[in-house]
Amino acid sequence: MEQLSREGTINNIAMTNWLDSLDDEERKIFVDSVFDVIRSTECETMGELGSNKLKTTSEILRALSHLSPEQNKTIKFAMKQLAMNRRESLREN
Secondary structure, eight states: OOOOOHHHHHHHHHHHHHHHHSOHHHHHHHHHHHHHHHHHTTOOSHHHHHHTHHHHHHHHHHHHHTSOHHHHHHHHHHHHHHHHHHHHHHHHO
16 A cells, blocks of 8 residues: 655644544535535536636635525634644644
């Protein structure tokens, strides 16, 4: 099995700790919201998401502005937790 790079190991630890820091409801709201935003672009592949960045970014920002207050709160909390877990993983590794 191929070993992860230092960066890969740090990211893996940060993501695992991040997911553990969210309860089931927060995870559900976060994932559902992210997929709603991605679906709003009507892109079917990751390549399509990156092919027209200006149009895609505009659609993503529009979709984000239509999320409910609960979705916005949860996304902000989840992203803050991810950043904190990344910093902690960098310090520890």
